[in-house]
Amino acid sequence: MADTSRRPGRPRDTSIDERALTAARELLAEQGFEATTIQAVAVRSGVHASAIYRRWSSRIELIEDAAFPMESPLQVDPTGDLREDLRRFILAYTATFSDPATRAAAGPLLAYRRSDAGRDAAYQRVSVRPQFFAILEAAPPGTVDPTVDPHDVFDMLLGAVWTRIVVPITDSRPDPVERTVEMIVRMLRP
Template identity: 35%
Template sequence: MNGSGDHPVEPAGPGRPRDPQVDRSVLDATIALLVESGYQKTTIQAIARRAKVSAPAIYRRWATREMIIEDAIFGLESMGDVPLPPNTDDLHADLLAWTRSFLERAAHPAARSAIPGLMSTWNHNEGVYERLVQRAEIPTRKALLDRIMLAVPDAEPSAASSTADTIFDLLVSTTMLRGVSRGYEDADAWCERIADALFALIGTID
């Protein structure tokens, strides 16, 4: 799905060289437009004008504007690795870091502008959301499961996997709702409470 009159161009083949500066300019322009003008007005043409690049140059990198917006607000850096907190030897501290990381992205003014529009798009076009799942959700779920297995190495794998999925779903749903509705208000105390709940949930793994 590609809104606001934008018309996708066939992406270039894998051999075409990428200019990281163009990528960064496009993502920065997208964030600025989301904050200043809102989701509906953050079109490919508007992004191109703001970033001072051509629309075809954008389409060589991203198939749809939704993918640009997802990269910009979720920190995916043009389909690169998903940015995640490093593991430490303190499980509670790591869960707190994960919670803060998720909330920081969801509460950013650009994300607060974009997420309601993206959710509508995801609801009406499963393919758009499925791309996000493949690009970001699956590797993030795996990283979370790996961290939990470090904390409970003797746990039944199926139980650990089920708990990791539950924790991921809780992280996404709570931080997204909190971020969009309340921003950074009382963020430290709220993140502590969520981390406490997630830590207790891991303690139930058999």
């Protein structure tokens, strides 16, 4: 969230914030990341561009707040039950990125943040990778091979989730989440 607490002037008008954020979400969903400019948000929301710039210093920050309003894209506290944690993670991941605005923003925001050193907090905001790693760390001894690269396993899981969301090509069979959990457990085992 853009920090405006130290700025002087009138109290923050939350309805203006909400109008800009809603317009940004609509533009992301309908026209994509590149089309979601401050000017386009201003036109659609009826909020003047200068008012938008008072709240967000760039369109990237506005898009980040619009598409990822929470500090973390999903909250899955590990229980130590690997299968159950993976199941909850996959469901939360799928639900979050089924939102068209979130989906449209995620890739471009990560690409932007990658080329911008030291933005770990922003990465935390968009990426679900840290939550996945927390689940592996909480797993019982003997279930996760220490020689396996958790990034590689996460990339496979990301592929499974994104394919179901964006590519209507996989055969639909029962229990897709259970099947994915089983595959992830097989990759992880020593």
